[in-house]
Amino acid sequence: MLLPWLSSWLPRLWLWSTALVLTLGLLQLTRMLARRQKLLRALDSFPGPPSHWLFGHAKEIQEGGGLDKMMLWANTYPSAHSLWFGRFVGFLNIYDPDYAKAVYSRGDPKAWDVYGFFIPWIGNGLLVQDGPKWFQHRKLLTPAFHSEVLKPYVSLFAESTHAMLDKWKEKVRVNKNVEIFNDVGFMALDTLMKCLFGKTSKDQTQSDTDYYLAVADLTLLMQERIFTFQYHNDFLYWITAHGRNFLRACKVAHNHTDKVIRERKAALKGEKLEKTQKKRHLDFLDILLGVKDESKTKLSDMDLRAEVDTFMFEGHDTTTSSISWFLYCMALYPEHQTLCRKEIQEILQGRDTVQWEDLAKMTYLTLCIKESLRLYPAVPQVYRQLSKPVTFPDGRSLPKGGLISLHIYALHRNHTVWMDPEVFDPLRFTPENSSGRHPFAFMPFSAGPRNCIGQQFAMTEMKVVAALCLLHFEFSPDLTQPPIKQLQLILRSKNGIHLNLKKLT
Template sequence: MVVGFPSLSLSCFGLGAFAVILIIGFLKLLCLLLRRQKLARAMDNFPGPPTHWFFGHVLEIQKTGSLEKVVSWAHEFPYAHPLWFGQFIGFLNIYDPDYAKAVYSRGDPKAPDVYDFFLPWIGRGLLVLDGPKWFQHRKLLTPGFHYDVLKPYVAVIAESTHAMLDKWEKKARENKSCDIFCDVGHMALDSLMKCTFGKGDSGLGHRDSNYYLAVGDLTMLMQKRIEQFQYHNDFIYYWLTSHGRRFLRACQIAHNHTDQVIRKRKEALQDKKEQEKLQQRKHLDFLDILLGARDESGIQLSDADLRAEVDTFMFEGHDTTTSGISWFLYCMARYPEHQQRCREEIRGILGDRDSVQWDDLGKMTYLTMCIKECLRLYPPVPQVYRQLNKPVTFVDGRSLPAGSLISLHIYALHRNSTVWPDPEVFDPLRFSPENVTGRHPFAYMPFSAGPRNCIGQQFAMNEMKVTSALCLLRFEFSLDPSQLPIPVVQLILRSKNSIHLHLKSLGTESGK
């Protein structure tokens, strides 16, 4: 009898544990059902496309592609419509300037149903934070994007761009189209490392850059996770799927890279000779400002906060500009009359010079209009998400309660025909001073808008101007009809088949 007691106890313990698991599972299911009911009730006033009983709108999006499908829905349902990933994750998908203003002028937090997926990768940096800590980080990081900090970066960006263009000279002689997206990505990452982390030689000029490939993996996997609602549970995703394990491996590669950047700078600050070199530099970089940042109480960023901000800027600082520059060059190839006019403007500004200076950027008016029109048609971040921290009432009287989820579809907003006549037409004059005057401030949002707009938008615009100007000086770009790009969302706007263009070297015509 005594011998049987332990076995009986273990059996009772097992049954008890199983009962606890069942109760927890039941409570979670109950919470999901209550949340689903609340979401559905909140969406009742907003007609939208029919949903599948289990998949919501996922199958329709996967079948036709999210960009084309959402734009077609935006034509059918004015202002906004519900967008369901399964039956438990539902967003009000908006693409109207007044609707955008109602939400994005307030500074509501990012939607955790999407942005929590970033946490294993970039931690709680500026992209994910909300509340007082977001405000603190934003204030600490703002000096890193001051005019005096950005000004010296022009020469650094030009140096990285020239290195890419020298490689393109060789490719142009092969008389076949070139995959520019990959090359622009390495150039943008090289520029970022030199500009913001003071790294003289980033070592990222080769195609096998582990970090560059890891970011490509991470953005692709995260987009799939957003759209495949069955992967929203962390346990299922990380432990039971190959995608989740691949995501964690890519995170580790990204972390190893940023940890090395931070560690080397901290070591340099402990070495007297390196300290003297840092002091002799003409400008502070982003990492200098992060390491020296203190709030009113003299408190610095913790090690976790520091890495989160470095990881965030490493991703956002190169991937979005890669998208913007690549799609701009595609637009120039597609519309050669605008390409030539930009080239003539640049030659008029630079004269015999083959480099761009800070004062040149403000003179590139037509190039800037073309860049803005490209960002309208091909916004680097096509969709962003918020969770309402208080109720909102829209201009037409319809409302949503606190806790509701909002998806701003920037790609569809920029194709809203009530704001943009002939929205698919490439027309840089939309951004002439006279045409900009009076336009709704939330009609054009390539860098978001309101208090949570992109802190690095001036850095990104400067890089796009410098790189685009130098590219147009050295090469004439034309389409490869056999490989036209297919826009696809992978957090940023990429092309399903990359972006292939023919390059024709202009030789001495560039002024070199």
């Protein structure tokens, strides 16, 4: 009975579904073409480098040395130029302080064409959220970075750094040449887990290692997805090997963060939670795990997981990059390395630990850290979508919905702002030399309402780690393996950062 009915309907069903898929496809294409026209019109007054009809500028950036190619374009087109990732996603790429101020002082939302790709990994956490939800979470989490909360972290930073230095002492017995990036990475993850997530063990667990390696994969896969137009569509992406690799790495990362949440929830049960609530300054996990603020806000399980994933990633990968490139700068410029070491020795007076009170005295070290953040910003590029039109000081404008890419790397090397931008000169940051500088010329932590919530945490950690590294080792460059800068959401090096280390007695 059923069979003849089916055989008469099947061809019609097939025809209808094919027609439906084709219509939906056509509608999508029409929508994308209309959007391209809109973006093209918006970018009309911003000339840029010629772009490939299908790949836009993405292929050229990937094949032409990435950041160096971007610098070439930034030096050719004053203030800003159009930048296409594929045929349908066109940004205004800006690297001028006035342009940066016009957009970044306002707090426009993140550009979904880029940050949407984060969702399967870090969920809708603070980095990605917008509107009232972002405001509420930012307000809730800001006290976790209060200086009273940060103070006790200094000894935890020092403890993890000492573990890394012990590793290096073993390594240099065999070979003075050390690839530092990964060692710094494991150290930074360890400190973050101790400070923000209550890790008590001193050992690097398998879960930590798996997580660290998964993040390296995820950042690479994300960057490739941003550049590759074929991967922009969710449906098409998830059926590619690239998309499946991304999901596999997400699973590893989520296993790690789930374990952290489970363990902390168990540890904070009962009496301990009451004790925690009475503390003057709640730490990050106290806040996340249901300790309410005065407006009685409590995070849902999904929001909690997103914030743990967000802070776990943002809190270690960025500091890894910054500390590694700082040590690279110290190796390249021995005169500044010596001055920093002298300052640290004078402050510590033979001590092998750093205390909170020492940090404010490390003035030369702070200048050098800032200069390394200028030349090697951990987050070289960030993106926004305009919630209302913007007019720049030169009269050019962009309508609502326009996409903005702030190229922090190019802004920090903009020769109209910085004299001899390629020269490592920490004295640029003395109060006298900084006083007349545009407030949006130096933005390693971004600026405005969506700036980095972990800025003080990061600067404190960098100072402690840098001081102890310079106290124990002399660094020189390995001229046979110079780092190859690579944009992988954060600034990495394709071949790691190899330095020669000499243990100091």
